[in-house]
Amino acid sequence: MNVVELKQEAPAGLVKVSRHGSVLRLEMNNPPANALSIAMMEALKDEFDAAREDKSVRVVILASATPGKLFCAGHDLKELTVHRADEDRGRAFFARTMKLCAEVMQTIVHLPVPVIAEVDGLATAAGCQLVASCDLAMCTDTSTFCTPGVNIGLFCSTPMVALSRNVHRKQAMEMLLTGETIDASTAREFGLINRIMPRQYLNQVVMKYAEVIASKSPLTVKIGKEAFYRQAEMTLSDAYEYTAGVMVENMMARDAEEGIGAFIAKRKPEWTGE
Template identity: 75%
Template sequence: MADIAPFAPAGSGLVLKTVENGVLRLMLNNPPANALSIALMQALRAELEAAGADPDIRVVVLAAAGKLYSAGHDLKELQGHRGDADGGRAFFSRTMELCADLMQTIVNLPKPVIAEVDGLATAAGCQLVASCDLAVCSDTSHFCTPGVNIGLFCSTPMVALTRNVPRKQAMEMLLTGDTIDASTAREIGLVNRVCPRQYLTQTVQKYAELIVAKSPLTVRIGKEAFYRQAEMSLSDAYDYTAGVMVENMLARDADEGMGAFIDKRAPHWTGE
């Protein structure tokens, strides 16, 4: 397993990054709570968009500095605009639109995104975890959507949450605002795996390396198809994915992979 390169500031310094063997690691760096301020969301979105266009990047990992993964939106930033002429409406709208765009950027990115969670992920921070394709957390991590406790229902985090966990569990989190532990998050499907924190980065890196070893074309096709078919009826999903498989079958990487399997040799991917 490759060593993890040291993080370096990206742009504003609100996001730190490193690239190693096709894996881009992005670390939220907005202490103490890694709040999703306008500036942080813009910086993170820019890094993700750049990663999507970079053929050398095959997997993205989203980690965070400090004891909190992310406490969600920056409440002080939001409250600071209540004195605006419109009572804050324009700024609130801008914040929610940017957050929705960021989450959709993760889902639509042609590379898998893995959340590496060590600490508390709350509200839009929990939404960020749920929006990632995979999520691994330390055994001391916790998750919640506590907006109801402060008179602000977590309506936008609800979108990602209800697409990843059963409805009853999602409603329990949303209506009570209670915090769930790592094992419960694993049980309901919010995260893929829980491990001791000293092995967290190694575990995530192992996942990333397994994916990097696959055909980048096949991974891109598969991720896009996964999210598209999930919103379709059963019949439409089969019609759509049948077409996807035919086009995938015609790709050079599919020919190479199937031939390599038959020949009992390692495949050589070209991404075509």
């Protein structure tokens, strides 16, 4: 059997799951580094796929089960290195790893609900990619970020995809070419992070944002998130043509009719998700 098609059984507890009303919280629990091993990525993808099917989920928070240390250290270099002993020097396993990583990142982007990264610690390489792939990102004032692959002879090419779609090109290249670690303030200046706060307020602020978003029409949020990423890859004229059509279809939704009616009547809307 082709090794690329194999799927390992993920160790129990790699992702801690909890619910707070309509907010789903996923905590990476692969100490000490929350490395994105095959098992870890499969566990994350499984949880995101489950969230897609659960219509009661309005927002997903992605965090670390060990805050204050490492949010995520990227790929498991030890796991990758072991497969250099394979007959093909690891090529098939490397391809499997990168393919699965791309699937996880795209699953986040294509999820019909927003994903908020709650970062307290270091997010490096594919861990930084994970932050960049989320729709929003909040961090503590001691968190740091980097794409250091160039330092070990492995350019962060896949992290570059998410990074270059979130920060200015020259700033993305600065991170990719130097491999240097940036602090939280610089990450916010670059556009990688939305908000910075002291550790004791992180969870509280993230939950506040999640609850505000969860209070909106789920259909409207789904439409908006999909349109945001699709139009970003289009030319200006194509983007306007596409989003004009999206607006028309959105106007036909019952939630839009209800929301506009509630605004005019100065009452709270009652969303049905239709």
